[in-house]
Amino acid sequence: MTVPATPPAAPPAPLGPPGCGRAEGPARRTWRAFRRHRLALVSAAVLLVAGVAAVAAPWIAPHDPYDLAIGANGEIAFAAPPNGTFPLGTDAIGRDVLSRLLYGGRVSLSIGLVAALVAITVGSVLGLVAGWFGGWTDRVVSRFADAVATFPALFLILTISSFVAPSVVSVIAIIGFLSWMPAFRLMRAEVLKLRTTVYVEAARALGGPHVRIMAVHLLPNAIPPIVVQATLGVAEAILTESALSFLGLGVQPPVASWGNMLADARSITVLSSQPWLWIPPGAAIFVTVLCINFLGDGLRDAINPRATRQRL
Amino acid sequence: MLPYVVHRLAQGAVILLLVSFVGFAITLAAPGNAMQTFIDPGISVEDLRAAEARLGLDQPVPVQYLRWLGQVATGNLGWSSRTGAPVADLIGARVRPTLTLMGTAFVLTLALALWLGTITAARPYTWLDYGVTGAAFAGISVPSFFSGMVLIYVFALQLGWFPTSGLESYAADYEGWARWLDRARHLVLPVSVLVLTGAAELVRHVRGAVVEALQEDYVRTARGKGAPPGRVLRHHALRNGLLPVVTLVGLALPRLLAGSVVVEVIFAWPGMGRLLVESVFARDVPVAMAINLVAASLVLLGSLLADVAYAVVDPRVRYG
Numbered sequence A: 001m002t003v004p005a006t007p008p009a010a011p012p013a014p015l016g017p018p019g020c021g022r023a024e025g026p027a028r029r030t031w032r033a034f035r036r037h038r039l040a041l042v043s044a045a046v047l048l049v050a051g052v053a054a055v056a057a058p059w060i061a062p063h064d065p066y067d068l069a070i071g072a073n074g075e076i077a078f079a080a081p082p083n084g085t086f087p088l089g090t091d092a093i094g095r096d097v098l099s100r101l102l103y104g105g106r107v108s109l110s111i112g113l114v115a116a117l118v119a120i121t122v123g124s125v126l127g128l129v130a131g132w133f134g135g136w137t138d139r140v141v142s143r144f145a146d147a148v149a150t151f152p153a154l155f156l157i158l159t160i161s162s163f164v165a166p167s168v169v170s171v172i173a174i175i176g177f178l179s180w181m182p183a184f185r186l187m188r189a190e191v192l193k194l195r196t197t198v199y200v201e202a203a204r205a206l207g208g209p210h211v212r213i214m215a216v217h218l219l220p221n222a223i224p225p226i227v228v229q230a231t232l233g234v235a236e237a238i239l240t241e242s243a244l245s246f247l248g249l250g251v252q253p254p255v256a257s258w259g260n261m262l263a264d265a266r267s268i269t270v271l272s273s274q275p276w277l278w279i280p281p282g283a284a285i286f287v288t289v290l291c292i293n294f295l296g297d298g299l300r301d302a303i304n305p306r307a308t309r310q311r312l
Numbered sequence B: 001m002l003p004y005v006v007h008r009l010a011q012g013a014v015i016l017l018l019v020s021f022v023g024f025a026i027t028l029a030a031p032g033n034a035m036q037t038f039i040d041p042g043i044s045v046e047d048l049r050a051a052e053a054r055l056g057l058d059q060p061v062p063v064q065y066l067r068w069l070g071q072v073a074t075g076n077l078g079w080s081s082r083t084g085a086p087v088a089d090l091i092g093a094r095v096r097p098t099l100t101l102m103g104t105a106f107v108l109t110l111a112l113a114l115w116l117g118t119i120t121a122a123r124p125y126t127w128l129d130y131g132v133t134g135a136a137f138a139g140i141s142v143p144s145f146f147s148g149m150v151l152i153y154v155f156a157l158q159l160g161w162f163p164t165s166g167l168e169s170y171a172a173d174y175e176g177w178a179r180w181l182d183r184a185r186h187l188v189l190p191v192s193v194l195v196l197t198g199a200a201e202l203v204r205h206v207r208g209a210v211v212e213a214l215q216e217d218y219v220r221t222a223r224g225k226g227a228p229p230g231r232v233l234r235h236h237a238l239r240n241g242l243l244p245v246v247t248l249v250g251l252a253l254p255r256l257l258a259g260s261v262v263v264e265v266i267f268a269w270p271g272m273g274r275l276l277v278e279s280v281f282a283r284d285v286p287v288a289m290a291i292n293l294v295a296a297s298l299v300l301l302g303s304l305l306a307d308v309a310y311a312v313v314d315p316r317v318r319y320g
Helices: A026-036 A038-055 A097-133 A135-150 A153-161 A168-177 A181-194 A198-205 A210-247 A258-266 A268-273 A275-303 B002-029 B034-038 B045-055 B061-073 B087-122 B127-141 B144-158 B176-214 B217-224 B229-266 B272-281 B285-313
Strands: none
Touching: A026 A275, A038 A097, A038 A275, A097 A135, A097 A168, A097 A181, A097 A210, A097 A258, A097 A275, A135 A181, A135 B002, A153 A168, A153 A210, A153 B229, A153 B272, A153 B285, A168 A210, A181 A210, A198 A210, A210 A258, A210 A275, A210 B144, A210 B229, A258 A268, A258 A275, A258 B144, A268 A275, A268 B144, A275 B127, A275 B144, B002 B061, B002 B285, B087 B127, B087 B176, B087 B229, B087 B272, B087 B285, B127 B176, B144 B176, B144 B229, B176 B229, B217 B229, B229 B272, B229 B285, B272 B285
């Protein structure tokens, strides 16, 4: 990659399009562009805190998330409003909401991450194969992707959950294997673009095996857009998991997830008079997904400096 | 145009066939069969086999599939394994509420996204622009059940402006206009949830498309000839910016359908989505599968209409 040798520019204006063609490496340039997306930076920090809190839940949770919470007066606290002992109150069967929120974060975040990883892997591999081999392979896989995308995913996910006993693993598998299509389309498009480049043609002329060309020449060059897609995929997966668990077909109680914590609030009593039961998990999902989306947006701007995009 | 539509319909039929096959395979993979749901557990093995033979359950899978497909093609979607009622009747009663909900949401989503997208594109990097973009990010990040609960909490429980749930008020035998008004009031909150999510998704694309169109030569020409700014924006930039948006609108339909499931559950809306959730809990596979088939048909129809609309808004497109 040739970089025009212009002298380093003065610090860029905060709102202008990110300057390109500066005399610096792509990694450094990407980092600079990303750093300028202030909301993305803040989001990354928030996500870091959320991630650490989820990992450290067993050590920082004030109470046992599955056991009855004993209040300051030595009695079991049922549906207690937030107070000194229970910062976010307790639920109808006397469990500490803050502790459940922390443990629920473990479940919701890891399902989101792993499901997105499954989707990206499946989509990338199929996209590589379809884009590289073309012809019939491409047509069959592409039509298959179209057919899967035709189903409103949630409908199919719900139908499948009617025979597969819901568990963390089944939720990951169902979400992962039904949301690989965007990654597939992206990877296929990238490969179609890359296969005409000189270095891929050279690798082909040298007689490199297909797998090697895909792994060494195609995959690494397609990684930036795939990373952006993966980020947005995590947000999507967290939302899907929460919806499934909210409907009672995802993560099953007593295991807490942010989605199934909200399921209790489907009763009007809880909704109207015990807001501490449903606002914290709902806000947790909202803030997490919002931050992931900001992060993805920042990454997209950072890897694509030429794009004329609005920034916040 | 006509050959193209026919071609697309044929393509859609192939996809539906694939969908039906996947659906049938899932039905088979489900533990147990229809017999074990209804039959007296004390039945002898011989009688069970005889009953299965009568229903064709002893036939090879491809034969079973073709027979099932033949039934579906003639409009017989089978019987609910929960109530024994014909599936077509069960779904038929639920289609209208869902279409009312989705149709209203769809029109309002489109109107809101086009309006906000255009006015922000006309004033990029202003507070209005940042506000709308921020709201759009919030809209795509909020789970619809949470926004639904917040709306119920604020507008139904605290302020009492709208009812919390249902299609219309029970027991209140409204007639004529009063009934329409009552139904409209019930529609406000669920539609708001769907519009919030849908418009948030779309408005960023509309804005991007219009911003891009505003940089085109024909916009400069129009301005140079002295066309008023509003006309340039609406007539020259928005019209051309609509092209990529039309495709996205077709793709938004599956999302709208999926969103309606959660919304119907929260607002106790008697539509297909809620029927699906009820069926899934009752392991009522025939009903669940049929709903999937109906949903897939709706989505295919939507994407076909989007492509036809594409040809209408862009006279350069000629399908042949």
